[in-house]
Amino acid sequence: MLKKIATRTFLSFIFLNQIIIFSFSSKAKIVDSQGVDQEKILLSYKDLEKIILENNLQLKNAKEDINNANYSLEAAFSKYGLQVSLDSSIPQYSKGNNSISGSDLETSLLSSNVSLTANLPIFDPKKNLEIQTTKNKLSLAENSFEILKDDLNQEVSRRFFEFKNANQELLNGVQSVNSSMLSLENAKSKLENGIGNKLDLLEAKTQLARDKQFLLDKENSYQISKNALQQILNLDKDIEISQKIEILGWWDHDLNETLLSTIKNRKRLENILIKRSVEDLEAKFALADSRPSLFLTNQLSRSYSRGESQVLDVDSDSFSSSFENTIALKLTWNIFDGGLSRSNFNIKKSKAQKEITNYDLQKTLIVEEV
DSSP states (O other): OHHHHHHHHHHHHHHHHHHHHHHHHHHTOOBOTTSOBOOEEEEOGGGHHHHHHHHOHHHHHHHHHHHHHHHHHHHHHHHTSOEEEEEEEEEEEEEEEEEETTEEEEEEEEEEEEEEEEEEEEEOTTHHHHHHHHHHHHHHHHHHHHHHHHHHHHHHHHHHHHHHHHHHHHHHHHHHHHHHHHHHHHHHHHHHTTSOOHHHHHHHHHHHHHHHHHHHHHHHHHHHHHHHHHHHHTOOSEEEEOOOOOOOOOOOOOHHHHHHHHHHHOHHHHHHHHHHHHHHHHHHHHHHTTSOEEEEEEEEEEEEEEEEEEESSOOTTOEEEEEEEEEEEEEEOOOOOTTHHHHHHHHHHHHHHHHHHHHHHHHHHHHHHO
16 A cells, blocks of 8 residues: 555656646746747846946947037037138129119129138137036046946846846745645545545645745746846846856955945046036136137138129129238137126036035945945
8 A cells, every 4th residue: 555655656746747847947938929939048147247238228328428428529629729611602693773863873793702711719718628628528428337337237236136046936936836736645645545634635735825825926026037137138038047156256355445445446436526627617617708818810802793883884894803811810808797707607616515525425425335
């Protein structure tokens, strides 16, 4: 009898194990609307940074911010360089009659003119300030990209290990259900053969129900953690990860070295200092509005006409032409603006002082965090 029970138990174990493994593996596949399995991506920890750099939408926006800052810097250099403009009228023809005090005056005139103007700033108090401000804003965009990248790498690492843990807990849940079903079959077999009791059968059924609920909870956690990882990596394919244990590194510095390294390399602190510099430069830029600017201008003008206008008898062979070259050194100076530039200077200086306070605050928070 015991041999018969053992045989039935062993066969039941094999059968149930295959059913549950098949059920679990089928749930791990994502099938599209046409019933074709999508290709899976096998993720490892070392692949995360590369994937997030290529796919994450927030990082793509941050890259565009860097591009815009580069374009702004190019525009700032161009703004204070040599400017050349051409002003030309298409040849125009005028013809008509005009009666004045009994006299008929005729007009038949073909005319054209061209003007070429070149302006070269010699001294502009805003030039260096605006260019340096734009350079600082480019540094801000680059640092913001690095900050976002570091934050996303930390977040994707957290989600990766949560998914890995959920995957392992799901496997544990499958094994628990497997074991509970085997215990239930044992309890049924013992009861049928008169060596068990209904209490053992009831306990086995209760344990199986608990393990099935546990498995259901772990399946939900598994799917949630997988969706979160796919979302931050911006992947539309199914993913799976290896359960292999990897040594990622270690930190062997003491507290003081850690604090100094954190303060030195924390991009957020560097950004605060850059923002302060930008506010200081913009404060000086505000004052530059009330300072003189000097620039050199050169204008070449050429005009031509054939015919006459407002005469008794038009001579169609009459013509005139002129050429003029004007070079001038011009000065512009906003001598009085009612205190506007000084007010704007004070506003920017106040914002710069605020960044100093913000720097000390963030430094304190970093020390507490470490």
